[in-house]
Amino acid sequence: xxxxxxxxxxxxxxxxxxxxxxxxxxxxxxxxxxxxxxxxxxxxxxxxxxxxxxxxxxxxxxxxxxxxxxxxxxxxxxxxxxxxxxxxxxxxxxxxxxxxxxxxxxxxxxxxxxxxxxxxxxxxxxxxxxxxxxxxxxxxxxxxxxxxxxxxxxxxxxxxxxxxxxxxxxxxxxxxxxxxxxxxxxxxxxxxxxxxxxxxxxxxxxxxxxxxxxxxxxxxxxxxxxxxxxxxxxxxxxxxxxxxxxxxxxxxxxxxxxxxxxxxxxxxxxxxxxxxxxxxxxxxxxxxxxxxxxxxxxxxxxxxxxxxxxxxxxxxxxxxxxxxxxxxxxxxxxxxxxxxxxxxxxxxxxxxxxxxxxxxxxxxxxxxxxxxxxxxxxxxxxxxxxxxxxxxxxxxxxxxxxxxxxxxxxxxxxxxxxxxxxxxxxxxxxxxxxxxxxxxxxxxxxxxxxxxxxxxxxxxxxxxxxxxxxxxxxxxxxxxxxxxxxxxxxxxxxxxxxxxxxxxxxxxxxxxxxxxxxxxxxxxxxxxxxxxxxxxxxxxxxxxxxxxxxxxxxxxxxxxxxxxxxxx
Numbered sequence: 001x002x003x004x005x006x007x008x009x010x011x012x013x014x015x016x017x018x019x020x021x022x023x024x025x026x027x028x029x030x031x032x033x034x035x036x037x038x039x040x041x042x043x044x045x046x047x048x049x050x051x052x053x054x055x056x057x058x059x060x061x062x063x064x065x066x067x068x069x070x071x072x073x074x075x076x077x078x079x080x081x082x083x084x085x086x087x088x089x090x091x092x093x094x095x096x097x098x099x100x101x102x103x104x105x106x107x108x109x110x111x112x113x114x115x116x117x118x119x120x121x122x123x124x125x126x127x128x129x130x131x132x133x134x135x136x137x138x139x140x141x142x143x144x145x146x147x148x149x150x151x152x153x154x155x156x157x158x159x160x161x162x163x164x165x166x167x168x169x170x171x172x173x174x175x176x177x178x179x180x181x182x183x184x185x186x187x188x189x190x191x192x193x194x195x196x197x198x199x200x201x202x203x204x205x206x207x208x209x210x211x212x213x214x215x216x217x218x219x220x221x222x223x224x225x226x227x228x229x230x231x232x233x234x235x236x237x238x239x240x241x242x243x244x245x246x247x248x249x250x251x252x253x254x255x256x257x258x259x260x261x262x263x264x265x266x267x268x269x270x271x272x273x274x275x276x277x278x279x280x281x282x283x284x285x286x287x288x289x290x291x292x293x294x295x296x297x298x299x300x301x302x303x304x305x306x307x308x309x310x311x312x313x314x315x316x317x318x319x320x321x322x323x324x325x326x327x328x329x330x331x332x333x334x335x336x337x338x339x340x341x342x343x344x345x346x347x348x349x350x351x352x353x354x355x356x357x358x359x360x361x362x363x364x365x366x367x368x369x370x371x372x373x374x375x376x377x378x379x380x381x382x383x384x385x386x387x388x389x390x391x392x393x394x395x396x397x398x399x400x401x402x403x404x405x406x407x408x409x410x411x412x413x414x415x416x417x418x419x420x421x422x423x424x425x426x427x428x429x430x431x432x433x434x435x436x437x438x439x440x441x442x443x444x445x446x447x448x449x450x451x452x453x454x455x456x457x458x459x460x461x462x463x464x465x466x467x468x469x470x471x472x473x474x475x476x477x478x479x480x481x482x483x484x485x486x487x488x489x490x491x492x493x494x495x496x497x498x499x500x501x502x503x504x505x506x507x508x509x510x511x512x513x514x515x516x517x518x519x520x521x522x523x524x525x526x527x528x529x530x531x532x533x534x535x536x537x538x539x540x541x542x543x544x545x546x547x548x549x550x551x552x553x554x555x556x557x558x559x560x561x562x563x564x565x566x567x568x
Contacts, residue, residue: 137163263280357383402429
């Protein structure tokens with residue numbers, strides 16, 4: 001039984017257009033598409049709890065008036081039980097020469113310490129080769145204000161309003177940009193009963209970002225932000241001292257704080273070697289209401305190098321260290337070190353080689369408490385990869401052979417560790433693809449092996465697959481593909497599972513506007529451990545899907561120049 005019918009315009013965005021090109025745009029173009037997606041699923045396994053039949057009907061309509069595009073969509077389904085709150089989103093982004101306007105749901109590029117989320121409001125932006133300016137005002141998030149007496153009420157949140165601007169000058173390795181964001185929660189946007197449970201927040205963020213190149217091969221960049229943040233606007237105001245001097249800019253409360261964040265980097269290149277040094281620091285409790293989430297209370301230092309040897313071998317490497325507990329108020333201090341090295345080369349016209357190493361070390365140190373040496377965290381995670389690829393063509397065939405090898409070691413380095421959390425994994429893979437040119441058939445085969453060993457445990461996986469695909473008819477509008485897979489998994493002294501799967505699909509395009517696709521798959525699997533009473537492939541999964549889409553052009557009112565060109 002169909003459960004709901006919903007009109008969605010979450011994709012109803014009026015796309016960016018250049019106003020100066022309106023005269024060259026068509027007066028009215030209406031296009032769209034309708035289609036259906038239908039899926040059947042059946043499983044005899046104990047985990048087969050998906051809906052056996054899923055049906056969806058959709059329709060999309062795009063109205064373009066003098067280049068401004070307004071898309072709408074209609075969605076009708078029988079299996080989306082979680083849909084409760086449809087929403088409407090509108091976006092208009094006109095563009096004229098160096099100016100861009102924003103109306104509705106939009107986003108504007110700001111410093112990462114200031115803002116990375118979209119706003120729902122208005123804005124304007126100017127950009128040329130060296131000068132830039134932008135300003136916006138709008139909602140950063142909507143209120144959630146369900147009935148407090150409803151047992152299923154969602155967690156409340158205030159409507160968050162913000163405005164900001166940015167101004168900058170320069171380009172390339174010499175520039176300066178200034179960013180500002182002012183945001184606050186609207187107290188009356190939720191019921192009074194919720195206000196004792198959720199605190200309204202307020203924030204002012206200022207950021208300065210710049211770069212300078214004092215020497216031809218030397219570049220220095222810096223980005224520094226200051227955030228004045230109030231965790232509860234309802235807390236007592238501060239009317240004396242230094243805080244009172246800035247009350248016209250930001251009203252301080254007993255829950256207010258000022259925090260800093262920033263980074264500085266220096267890069268230098270000489271004789272084909274490029275090097276970079278970067279330092280970053282984010283103070284504890286640094287927060288901007290224009291970002292979704294930001295880690296804080298840490299600083300890090302990193303260095304990277306890359307070069308090309310003999311114009312054939314590419315080499316790169318990096319090392320960085322990070323430490324938290326900047327104010328030494330945590331019980332313990334955590335230090336992390338990330339390092340990697342990569343190399344790749346091409347031998348002749350057919351062989352590519354690449355190898356890499358990645359490592360991560362985590363060490364726990366003292367904070368307000370002394371670390372217990374028996375429980376001290378000291379872990380090492382490292383991995384090695386090697387991937388050769390060989391490709392060559394003949395008159396009738398194209399060949400592609402790839403091998404991959406991977407070794408990962410996750411080890412507890414505490415001197416008192418017993419190795420119970422250590423895991424070592426080895427992975428090997430081989431794939432071969434061939435295109436038979438006279439028949440226009442693509443064939444691919446692959447084998448993979450994985451072995452993981454831990455403390456008194458061992459897991460092994462073997463997978464083999466073979467697939468084929470081909471396009472038919474003069475316009476290649478009929479495509480057929482099929483894949484067979486055999487998979488064996490074993491947990492030593494516990495279980496042995498085997499699965500045999502087969503998938504196939506057919507796609508057909510009629511008159512360039514009708515698209516049909518039919519796909520089906522079967523997977524037979526079960527525990528094949530001989531110690532079990534039943535050691536057969538008892539379980540079966542079957543899935544079949546049928547999709548259809550029709551694209552159309554409802555109205556096309558072309559500008560006169562286009563009509564005259566067609567007549568000619």
